Amino acid sequence: MTGDVFTPVKIGPLTLKNRFIRSGANEMMSKDMRPTRALLDFHTAYARGGVGMTTLAYIAVSKDGRTLPGQGVMSADSLPHYRAVTDAIHAAGAKASAQITHGGSFCQIGDLSTPRAMSASGGIDKMGVLMGRFFQRAMTRADMDRVTREFAEAARLCEEAGFDAIEVHMGHGYLLNQFLSPLSNKRRDNYGGSPENRARFPAEVLAAVKQATGGRLAILAKINLFDGIPGGAKVDDAIVAARAFEGAGTDMLVLSAGRNIESVWAIFGSPLPYDDLAAMQGGLFAKLQFAILKRSVPKLPPFHENYLMEQALVLKAGLGASPMKLAYLGGVQSLAGADAALEAGFDAIALARALIHDPGIVDAWRTGVSDTSGCTACNRCVAVMYGASGTHCPVVGNALDPALKDIFAGEGIADAA
Numbered sequence: 505m506t507g508d509v510f511t512p513v514k515i516g517p518l519t520l521k522n523r524f525i526r527s528g529a530n531e532m533m534s535k536d537m538r539p540t541r542a543l544l545d546f547h548t549a550y551a552r553g554g555v556g557m558t559t560l561a562y563i564a565v566s567k568d569g570r571t572l573p574g575q576g577v578m579s580a581d582s583l584p585h586y587r588a589v590t591d592a593i594h595a596a597g598a599k600a601s602a603q604i605t606h607g608g609s610f611c612q613i614g615d616l617s618t619p620r621a622m623s624a625s626g627g628i629d630k631m632g633v634l635m636g637r638f639f640q641r642a643m644t645r646a647d648m649d650r651v652t653r654e655f656a657e658a659a660r661l662c663e664e665a666g667f668d669a670i671e672v673h674m675g676h677g678y679l680l681n682q683f684l685s686p687l688s689n690k691r692r693d694n695y696g697g698s699p700e701n702r703a704r705f706p707a708e709v710l711a712a713v714k715q716a717t718g719g720r721l722a723i724l725a726k727i728n729l730f731d732g733i734p735g736g737a738k739v740d741d742a743i744v745a746a747r748a749f750e751g752a753g754t755d756m757l758v759l760s761a762g763r764n765i766e767s768v769w770a771i772f773g774s775p776l777p778y779d780d781l782a783a784m785q786g787g788l789f790a791k792l793q794f795a796i797l798k799r800s801v802p803k804l805p806p807f808h809e810n811y812l813m814e815q816a817l818v819l820k821a822g823l824g825a826s827p828m829k830l831a832y833l834g835g836v837q838s839l840a841g842a843d844a845a846l847e848a849g850f851d852a853i854a855l856a857r858a859l860i861h862d863p864g865i866v867d868a869w870r871t872g873v874s875d876t877s878g879c880t881a882c883n884r885c886v887a888v889m890y891g892a893s894g895t896h897c898p899v900v901g902n903a904l905d906p907a908l909k910d911i912f913a914g915e916g917i918a919d920a921a
């Protein structure tokens with residue numbers, strides 16, 4: 505079986521040269537909602553390093569859909585900048601995927617047009633509380649129609665910008681996950697209650713994205729296998745959602761887990777370095793916030809490779825035969841781990857940290873230079889994401905051109921041309 509990870513895979517209309525997908529991981533390399541030269545260099549490094557496809561993370565479908573200031577927005581204004589990024593990725597030999605999303609109640613960056621963040625349901629705004637906004641509001645039908653149109657329009661612009669695939673982010677507690685999860689969806693209409701109802705709005709969004717791109721781009725959805733805390737969604741909910749997403753025309757599911765506030769360790773299979781995070785963000789309030797979060801982490805088993813495999817296999821078995829492909833994600837840290845995912849019947853392997861640690865790891869595995877990763881799953885790359893240099897592995901240092909390292913002082917791509 506070893507070696508099959510380097511064979512092509514078809515995802516809807518798209519063929520990747522191998523099974524490796526650089527998973528979307530917030531780069532924090534956009535300025536004024538447009539990608540910078542740093543983002544272009546960052547993703548070109550993954551393409552040169554051998555992945556079949558690299559994913560630009562967290563591209564908001566609207567200005568209000570951002571959760572952090574270094575994120576981009578897909579718009580007519582940013583489109584030429586994204587085109588420059590996709591051209592560079594293609595020239596370096598890989599395909600490009602755009603992760604499009606809206607943060608819902610996580611959108612707390614200060615320039616919002618609404619007095620309260622919106623979500624599936626109203627009530628206490630767990631993210632807003634940390635910023636001094638205590639309540640969120642439930643989306644109305646008009647909100648849902650508007651957001652659906654925003655996703656469809658963003659998808660259309662992604663095609664114009666040269667992306668080969670679109671990944672709709674439905675995991676980790678963002679807006680569409682706020683519908684999927686019983687932790688945040690308390691609706692009493694057709695969009696709340698049963699797992700089928702909770703999957704309805706995300707499936708409508710996927711169908712609109714599929715229609716907007718007419719089957720010309722591969723459509724991926726990143727979902728949670730489980731939320732990881734009592735009262736959260738479980739793998740049985742994910743199986744129901746997966747069937748709904750298959751019906752909406754999804755070409756591939758990327759299987760993740762966990763929620764950014766309540767169970768972030770389930771995303772990573774290891775806890776966040778809360779002391780580093782407090783230091784990065786500074787201020788007494790941030791220190792207090794991270795001290796509280798640190799105390800909420802349960803006793804975890806030690807990090808282990810392919811930590812989501814067990815639940816991913818449950819979903820795979822529950823879904824049964826399906827034209828929809830499945831990408832294994834979560835703690836792939838060696839060629840053997842990637843092989844194991846393929847042997848278990850998954851079609852592709854998505855990786856974030858092994859590639860943040862070494863953007864050339866796929867070619868190193870292919871050529872036999874190495875068969876493991878030096879990533880220790882310490883998650884310090886998550887902490888530095890909030891700094892001025894954007895996402896990188898502090899264990900090996902920042903490989904970006906020094907002239908590009910201060911992202912927020914940097915130039916947009918078109919400005920630099």
Ligand SMILES: Cc1cc2nc3c(=O)[nH]c(=O)nc-3n(C[C@H](O)[C@H](O)[C@H](O)COP(=O)(O)O)c2cc1C
Pocket residue numbers: 527528529530531561562603673676726760771772833834835836854855856857858860885886889895
């Ligand atoms: C610094 C960092 C930022 C991340 N940001 C995102 C993001 O914007 N969108 C997303 O879907 N996942 C994000 N993730 C999660 C990864 O895509 C992936 O699900 C997780 O790291 C587990 O995969 P791994 O074990 O291969 O790292 C991020 C991960 C890291 C390390």
Ligand code: SF4
Pocket residue numbers: 857858860861878879880881882883884885886896897898899900
């Ligand atoms: S900081 Fe580096 S070693 Fe630590 S988890 Fe991130 S990529 Fe891996």
